[in-house]
Amino acid sequence: MSDRFDLSGRVAVVTGAGSGLGAGTAVRLAAAGAHVACVDVSGANADDTAKRIADAGGAAGAYAVDVRHKPDVDALLDEVAATHGRVDVVANFAGIIRTGPVVDITVSDLDAVFDVNLKGTLFACQAAARHMVPRGSGSIINVASAAVDFAARNNGVYSMSKVAVAQLSRTLASELGGAGIRVNVLAPGFVATAMTNRHFTAPDGSPDEQRRDAVLAGHRKSTPLGSICEPEDVADAALYLASDAARFVTGQILRINGGVAMPL
Numbered sequence: 429m430s431d432r433f434d435l436s437g438r439v440a441v442v443t444g445a446g447s448g449l450g451a452g453t454a455v456r457l458a459a460a461g462a463h464v465a466c467v468d469v470s471g472a473n474a475d476d477t478a479k480r481i482a483d484a485g486g487a488a489g490a491y492a493v494d495v496r497h498k499p500d501v502d503a504l505l506d507e508v509a510a511t512h513g514r515v516d517v518v519a520n521f522a523g524i525i526r527t528g529p530v531v532d533i534t535v536s537d538l539d540a541v542f543d544v545n546l547k548g549t550l551f552a553c554q555a556a557a558r559h560m561v562p563r564g565s566g567s568i569i570n571v572a573s574a575a576v577d578f579a580a581r582n583n584g585v586y587s588m589s590k591v592a593v594a595q596l597s598r599t600l601a602s603e604l605g606g607a608g609i610r611v612n613v614l615a616p617g618f619v620a621t622a623m624t625n626r627h628f629t630a631p632d633g634s635p636d637e638q639r640r641d642a643v644l645a646g647h648r649k650s651t652p653l654g655s656i657c658e659p660e661d662v663a664d665a666a667l668y669l670a671s672d673a674a675r676f677v678t679g680q681i682l683r684i685n686g687g688v689a690m691p692l
C-alpha cells in the first residue's frame with residue numbers, strides 16, 4: 429500500500445518558517461519528502477530553517493519575503509513554481525499578535541495585525557491558487573488559533589484576525605474545491621514560541637521561570653489532555669492536511685488544542 433503521507437516529489441511553501449510553528453512544519457514536510465521553500469520576513473531565520481532541513485538530508489530553499497507586500501508574494505510563488513515546476517502545498521504560518529482591550533485597540537495595532545495575519549494569508553492564497561488551479565491540485569493550509577473559539581479578554585484584535593482567516597479559508601475551499609484544491613485551517617492551542625514568550629518574562633523583559641511555570645501549569649489545568657501543545661503536534665497535523673491522506677478534507681478547522689474547546 430502506498431504511503432499517503434509521503435510528500436516525495438512535492439513542493440511546499442511555508443511562510444513564517446523562520447521560527448516556532450512554521451519552522452517545525454517546514455522541517456516536518458521536508459522529512460516527509462517535500463522540497464520546502466522556507467519563507468520569512470527574517471531572511472536569516474529562514475536560512476537557519478533551510479539549513480536545519482539540509483543538515484537532516486532534506487531539500488529546502490530560503491526566501492526573505494514580507495507577506496504584507498502582495499507583489500513580493502506573487503513573485504515568490506512565481507519563482508518557486510519556475511524553479512521546481514510546481515507548487516503543491518502553501519502553509520501560511522506568518523503571524524503576529526498585539527494584545528489589549530478592544531476599546532483601546534489603536535489603528536496602528538489593527539493595521540499591523542490584519543496586514544500580516546489576514547492580508548498576508550490572503551495574498552499567499554491568491555498566489556497559490558494561480559499556480560495550483562492550472563495543475564488541478566494543491567493544498568492550502570492557513571493558521572488560525574484556539575483564540576477563534578473564545579472571547580478572551582485582551583486578545584480581541586488577534587482573535588478577530590484569526591476568525592477572518594478561518595472565514596477566508598472556508599470561502600476559498602468552496603470556490604476552489606472544483607479545481608481540486610483543498611483549503612483547511614489549523615487552530616493550535618497555546619505553544620511556547622517567540623510569539624508567546626511575553627508570558628514567560630518579567631515586566632523588564634528578563635526571563636521569569638516562576639511565571640513560566642505558573643502559565644504552563646494554568647494551561648495544563650484548563651486542558652482536558654493535561655499537557656501543552658508542542659510545535660511537532662502542529663507539524664504533524666499540517667503534514668496530514670498537506671498529504672493525500674486528507675484528499676477528501678477541505679474547508680475544515682483542525683483544532684490541535686488538547687480538547688480545550690470542542691465545538692460541534
Ligand SMILES: NC(=O)c1ccc[n+]([C@@H]2O[C@H](COP(=O)([O-])OP(=O)(O)OC[C@H]3O[C@@H](n4cnc5c(N)ncnc54)[C@H](O)[C@@H]3O)[C@@H](O)[C@H]2O)c1
Pocket residue numbers: 443444445446447448449450467468469470473493494495496520521522523524544548571572573574615616617618619620621622623624
Ligand atoms: N504560539 C502559539 O501559541 C500559537 C497558537 C495558535 C496559533 N498560532 C499561530 O501560529 C503561527 C506561528 O506562530 P508562532 O507561535 O510560531 O510565532 P513565531 O513568532 O515564533 O513565528 C512567526 C514567524 O512569522 C514571521 N513573520 C512575521 N511577520 C511576517 C511577515 N510580514 N512576513 C513574513 N513572515 C513574517 C516571523 O518573523 C516569525 O518567524 C501564527 O500565525 C500564530 O498566530 C500560534
